[in-house]
Amino acid sequence: MSDRPVLIGRETEGLRLRQMVSDVITRRAPRLVVIEGAVGVGKTALMHHAADHMSSRGRVSVYLQEHDRSSEGFVLRQLLHGSGVSPSPGAGPEEQVEALLRRTRDVRTPAVVLLDDLHWIDDLSADVLFDALRTLRSAPLLIVLTARSTRRTILNRLARFAETSAEGLLLRLRPLDSWDIRRHLEAQTGMPVDPMIADVIREATDGLPGIVSFVCDHLTRRTGTWGNRLTDALNALAEVDGPFDRRAADLRTMLDDYPTEVRRVISLVADAGEPISAEEIREVLGSGELNMEELLETGLIEWRSRSGRLSLEYPATTLLESDPVREAEGARPEGASELIEAAKRALDAGEKDQAIALARAGCHLRPTGETAEEFAFLALYVKSTTLTWTLSGLVPHLRPGALTDVIHAQRAMSVGDIEGAERLLAGRERLTEVPTKTLLVHAEAVSAIAAAHSIRQVDVDLESFLQPTIGALVVLEEELREAMEGGGDESGIPVLDRTSTLWGTAVQLRALLEMWLLLTRVEHLPVETMIDELDALIARLDGTVDPDYPTAILLLMKGNVLCRAGDLAGGFAAMQEVTRFPLEPGAGVFTSARIWLSLVLFHAGRWNDAHEMALLSAGSVLSIGDDFSSYVRSVVDLVPCARGERRPDPVMTADEGEPSRLVTVAQAYAAAWSAIARQDHEDTVRHLLKVRGGGNHWTGGVWSTVLLARAYLHSSRGHLIGPLVQEVREDRKTVRWVRACVEEYLSGLLSLTGEGPDDALGHLLNVWTTLRGEGPASEGEEVWGVWSARLYAALVGVDMAYAVAQSPGTEAEERRSVLYAVSWSASQFERWGQPMLFRTADELAQRLRAPMSKNGRRGGDLRLVGIPSVLTASAQEALAPLTGREREISMLVAQGGSNREIAGRLMVSVRTVEYHVANVLSKLHLGSRHDLRRLIND
Numbered sequence: 021m022s023d024r025p026v027l028i029g030r031e032t033e034g035l036r037l038r039q040m041v042s043d044v045i046t047r048r049a050p051r052l053v054v055i056e057g058a059v060g061v062g063k064t065a066l067m068h069h070a071a072d073h074m075s076s077r078g079r080v081s082v083y084l085q086e087h088d089r090s091s092e093g094f095v096l097r098q099l100l101h102g103s104g105v106s107p108s109p110g111a112g113p114e115e116q117v118e119a120l121l122r123r124t125r126d127v128r129t130p131a132v133v134l135l136d137d138l139h140w141i142d143d144l145s146a147d148v149l150f151d152a153l154r155t156l157r158s159a160p161l162l163i164v165l166t167a168r169s170t171r172r173t174i175l176n177r178l179a180r181f182a183e184t185s186a187e188g189l190l191l192r193l194r195p196l197d198s199w200d201i202r203r204h205l206e207a208q209t210g211m212p213v214d215p216m217i218a219d220v221i222r223e224a225t226d227g228l229p230g231i232v233s234f235v236c237d238h239l240t241r242r243t244g245t246w247g248n249r250l251t252d253a254l255n256a257l258a259e260v261d262g263p264f265d266r267r268a269a270d271l272r273t274m275l276d277d278y279p280t281e282v283r284r285v286i287s288l289v290a291d292a293g294e295p296i297s298a299e300e301i302r303e304v305l306g307s308g309e310l311n312m313e314e315l316l317e318t319g320l321i322e323w324r325s326r327s328g329r330l331s332l333e334y335p336a337t338t339l340l341e342s343d344p345v346r347e348a349e350g351a352r353p354e355g356a357s358e359l360i361e362a363a364k365r366a367l368d369a370g371e372k373d374q375a376i377a378l379a380r381a382g383c384h385l386r387p388t389g390e391t392a393e394e395f396a397f398l399a400l401y402v403k404s405t406t407l408t409w410t411l412s413g414l415v416p417h418l419r420p421g422a423l424t425d426v427i428h429a430q431r432a433m434s435v436g437d438i439e440g441a442e443r444l445l446a447g448r449e450r451l452t453e454v455p456t457k458t459l460l461v462h463a464e465a466v467s468a469i470a471a472a473h474s475i476r477q478v479d480v481d482l483e484s485f486l487q488p489t490i491g492a493l494v495v496l497e498e499e500l501r502e503a504m505e506g507g508g509d510e511s512g513i514p515v516l517d518r519t520s521t522l523w524g525t526a527v528q529l530r531a532l533l534e535m536w537l538l539l540t541r542v543e544h545l546p547v548e549t550m551i552d553e554l555d556a557l558i559a560r561l562d563g564t565v566d567p568d569y570p571t572a573i574l575l576l577m578k579g580n581v582l583c584r585a586g587d588l589a590g591g592f593a594a595m596q597e598v599t600r601f602p603l604e605p606g607a608g609v610f611t612s613a614r615i616w617l618s619l620v621l622f623h624a625g626r627w628n629d630a631h632e633m634a635l636l637s638a639g640s641v642l643s644i645g646d647d648f649s650s651y652v653r654s655v656v657d658l659v660p661c662a663r664g665e666r667r668p669d670p671v672m673t674a675d676e677g678e679p680s681r682l683v684t685v686a687q688a689y690a691a692a693w694s695a696i697a698r699q700d701h702e703d704t705v706r707h708l709l710k711v712r713g714g715g716n717h718w719t720g721g722v723w724s725t726v727l728l729a730r731a732y733l734h735s736s737r738g739h740l741i742g743p744l745v746q747e748v749r750e751d752r753k754t755v756r757w758v759r760a761c762v763e764e765y766l767s768g769l770l771s772l773t774g775e776g777p778d779d780a781l782g783h784l785l786n787v788w789t790t791l792r793g794e795g796p797a798s799e800g801e802e803v804w805g806v807w808s809a810r811l812y813a814a815l816v817g818v819d820m821a822y823a824v825a826q827s828p829g830t831e832a833e834e835r836r837s838v839l840y841a842v843s844w845s846a847s848q849f850e851r852w853g854q855p856m857l858f859r860t861a862d863e864l865a866q867r868l869r870a871p872m873s874k875n876g877r878r879g880g881d882l883r884l885v886g887i888p889s890v891l892t893a894s895a896q897e898a899l900a901p902l903t904g905r906e907r908e909i910s911m912l913v914a915q916g917g918s919n920r921e922i923a924g925r926l927m928v929s930v931r932t933v934e935y936h937v938a939n940v941l942s943k944l945h946l947g948s949r950h951d952l953r954r955l956i957n958d
Contacts, residue, residue, distance in 0.1 A: 029200030037070040045130045048160040054182035055166045057193030062229040063166040071132050078131030084140040095145035120152040130160040138167035146174035195227030224254050295329035356386030364514035397457040400464050422454045426465050438472045451492035463529040470536035482540050493530040524564030531557045547585040554578045572601045572609045586721035586758030588808035592620040625810035627852045631659040654686035661690045663853040664697035699856050701735035722754045722762050729769045738773025761790045777827035784820045817845030821864035839868045909936045914956035
């Protein structure tokens with residue numbers, strides 16, 4: 021039987037429970053299991069897991085409630101009901117124990133006894149049960165008890181007995197940690213999961229298994245993009261009758277059993293989210309001394325004696341919220357300001373999580389525009405996603421205005437409604453009159469919307485959207501600069517309130533907005549101008565507070581522009597610098613840098629590194645909105661596709677609409693490499709044509725044109741290479757040396773389509789020299805000036821060998837250089853795990869080593885014929901080991917051509933055709949041409 025969903029992260033406990041069940045069944049011996057833990061950690065589910073493995077056995081269940089604690093002997097009566105061994109009225113504990121033991125002697129087949137919520141057991145039943153368990157020696161009984169952690173002596177005795185007895189087992193359950201959640205998600209999705217994703221889910225669910233299971237079900241069973249699934253799942257937690265509603269109701273029902281003072285303290289500790297001192301509690305609630313004994317007796321509060329701070333047994337912030345605090349009699353709303361100030365001090369001390377938790381508590385305690393603005397700016401400053409989750413629930417308490425619009429826009433962004441978010445923030449007038457922190461939060465939201473538009477590559481008028489906010493930030497910067505020049509010591513002011521912090525944030529946000537504006541002109545500006553402008557924006561951030569995050573974004577865009585321009589090495593350097601920043605691994609900028617690094621590493625021939633980097637990127641896919649996640653999946657597929665191990669997976673897109681240009685390009689590029697791996701040139705052309713245009717910067721810029729030209733050459737459409745040469749020649753978006761190198765490469769391929777193999781070799785040798793950096797070197801040397809295009813160096817080695825094979829008059833020195841080049845290419849393709857290109861390069865190298873015939877030509881025609889994708893898998897597999905000429909003749913045989921007709925079509929002798937047909941039949945272990953025709957056509 022498979023584990024229930026709520027048992028995620030409980031595999032070890034489940035295994036130990038099943039062992040206890042096995043002992044009861046096979047050894048017919050009693051076993052005691054005590055499961056301890058706070059509310060919601062999965063005690064009952066684990067108890068039923070044990071019972072499920074004895075489903076065909078006898079079963080006695082007792083489910084206790086709070087009022088049962090005052091009913092003396094209640095549990096005993098339930099256990100002895102219908103047994104005929106009930107003790108006489110008024111019987112003492114000894115007689116009760118004997119009655120229980122007599123009841124166990126009647127058990128002949130394995131059975132299970134379940135006692136849920138044992139913390140509500142009455143004292144008499146607890147004493148009798150403990151004595152009976154100590155005495156019990158033989159009975160095929162599995163006894164499972166669940167209880168909240170408590171200081172009741174009798175329950176502690178039962179727990180110690182289960183822990184120390186050879187027949188017992190004590191399971192103390194804690195909330196799931198991020199590792200448990202991450203491991204479960206990876207098993208469900210089949211993809212790596214970034215630790216940050218697991219942390220987000222852990223924070224939102226408090227690690228309670230049932231609620232974690234709810235989120236994971238949303239992520240793995242619903243349609244839509246991964247990023248939006250995460251957002252939807254977290255939002256669904258708070259739906260009416262959702263898991264939060266149900267759990268909060270359970271907790272509040274439980275709280276009703278405690279005195280008012282205890283409820284007020286528990287609610288405030290829950291709201292704080294982080295350990296809070298008794299002094300802070302008294303300050304907010306206006307209370308006197310706290311009754312620590314009463315608080316600890318609830319089993320919900322943990323007191324850290326060393327620090328003197330209180331926290332919940334598990335952080336139930338998302339479950340209790342702050343309503344009980346506000347409703348508690350005597351609570352002081354002005355305590356919200358003190359919590360906000362405490363949050364600022366925590367941030368100054370480097371306690372980011374505690375700062376967020378305290379600010380959130382203050383914001384809930386007194387939801388006004390002032391507290392919401394403070395919290396929103398803190399969330400912006402520490403790059404926290406808490407803004408969306410926390411503030412969206414406070415909108416009804418806030419007046420309409422700029423901050424409310426930002427909150428609504430963030431909410432729209434979280435569900436993928438980018439256009440709706442833009443409408444909320446576009447056209448707002450008098451931004452210069454908006455409070456400083458609200459304007460900065462507004463600017464951050466505008467930047468996020470611009471980033472979403474850029475990722476989706478949609479055609480929108482970003483300039484009119486960005487300019488009003490940029491203008492307002494210019495005015496704000498000047499005002500703040502004048503205030504700083506006016507003097508004043510800020511050392512005693514919390515960082516969030518310092519003028520220098522506000523000025524630096526304004527500078528950073530304006531730089532980002534101007535970056536997005538600059539990127540709208542990328543099609544019209546020379547690459548050198550773009551790089552100079554981006555460098556100027558990066559330099560502007562010097563001297564601002566905490567510039568790492570905006571600097572990383574600017575460097576990422578610089579790397580993007582360089583990749584688009586074909587300078588893969590420059591792009592690699594910029595994006596590698598991004599990964600060195602101390603950013604959170606799940607940050608979008610970090611993930612984007614890894615994705616682009618994956619592509620650059622692929623072009624550099626570092627395929628293993630590329631695939632590993634792509635998998636790291638995929639680990640963050642659950643935190644990325646829009647359909648960017650679909651692009652990541654295509655990047656993960658790229659190396660397996662290029663090795664011929666996989667066809668690209670279907671694109672996962674949003675629930676509505678067509679996939680974006682980004683996703684289309686990504687899937688087409690992976691599919692093109694899958695076709696290259698099969699040497700299906702027709703299919704390669706079809707997919708590469710989808711890549712051309714705005715998506716080239718994702719695939720190495722103009723370098724992908726080389727792949728298209730090679731596919732044209734080997735699919736008998738070499739005349740189409742001419743327009744590609746002219747296109748590259750006129751291109752001004754590519755760096756000069758790359759443009760010159762690609763133009764030379766295409767010119768060489770174009771020469772191979774005519775009568776000029778000698779001319780072709782000259783062009784291709786120039787390309788080889790450029791890519792080698794040091795020119796053709798002696799065999800064994802590995803000195804690369806521009807290593808980032810190593811994949812194309814390997815391809816040009818193959819094409820040079822093809823040119824030499826067509827030119828009988830090649831000089832000996834050139835032949836030696838080309839032989840070295842194609843041998844090196846073969847070694848690279850073998851190392852990368854690309855069998856088809858390796859076989860082609862190796863075959864060319866062997867033919868170049870073979871002696872010439874008397875007429876000065878080398879044996880065999882080396883036309884590189886692909887395997888059509890329309891063939892069956894078995895036919896494709898059969899043709900794979902054949903040479904290019906053998907494949908070509910085999911396809912003509914399959915079309916019904918005779919040897920004479922084939923010879924006339926290929927302009928070779930009939931004997932040559934006979935020779936190749938005989939080789940094909942021998943290699944494929946076929947008896948006749950008819951067998952070959954049937955193999956290919958069936």
